[in-house]
Amino acid sequence: QSVLTQPPSVSGAPGQRVTISCTGSSSNIGAGYDVHWYQQLPGTAPKLLIYGNSNRPSGVPDRFSGSKSGTSASLAITGLQAEDEADYYCQSYDSSLSGFWVFGGGTKLTVL
Amino acid sequence: QLQLQESGPGLVKPSETLSLTCTVSGGSISSSSYYWGWIRQPPGKGLEWIGSIYYSGSTYYNPSLKSRVTISVDTSKNQFSLKLSSVTAADTAVYYCASSPGDCYDYWGQGTLVTVSS
Helix, strand or coil: CCCEECCCEEEECCCCCEEEEEECCCCCHHHCCCCEEEEECCCCCCEEEEECCCECCCCCCCCEEEEEECCEEEEEECCCCHHHCEEEEEEEEECCCCCEEEEECCEEEEEC | CCEEEEECCCEECCCCCEEEEEEEECCCCCCCCCEEEEEEECCCCCCEEEEEEECCCCEEECCCCCCCEEEEEECCCCEEEEEECCCCHHHCEEEEEEEECCCCCCEECCCEEEEECC
16 A cells, blocks of 8 residues: 555546546645656656656656645646556655655556 | 666575665766665566665665665765665565655666565
8 A cells, every 4th residue: 555646547548638646645745745756668667757746857748747736746648649658656755654755556557 | 867777686585685786877976966765666566665875874764674674885886785684575576776866766777676586
């Protein structure tokens, strides 16, 4: 059971918009800690997609965007493309116990 | 840009200690701008943060693994290492090393599969 909750799967047709949610609590996202998003293509290492809730590293298309509100965050992908099919993970910091970094359980995006 | 590469045995026996090393190139591990971390992913499952280290030696561990984990840094070799003791089959995973400018991980190694089996 992950501290950050993501839907196991989402899907969309090419060109459509999809969103992936990441729900936390008052000890992580709700405490004001930043949320980051990673894309993991099959058989590869995760790649940083969004950092600091809504910032894109150089080279990440502006089709990807992030937002955060209260105890949740969201990743939106517009103009869905076949190559977007991947696993997506959110990540934040949790201040419970002695404090630690946490990942969501991951969401499998299928492009129909 | 930074490049990270994991190395170490791909097979470890139950109850023994898993040892991995991450070699950093393209930058100094002594940089005050970075933390260095280990993340693992069991086959078919999600990511789990193991721990991080600062070049000064300050360490931060996942509470669920803290009793078994040691992360260290060797600035002379531009490397940092992971030791996980008393391993079981549940520790079978792809182990990634990664760099962190704060609390996200911006550069990752390719990952190395470690299987715990007799």
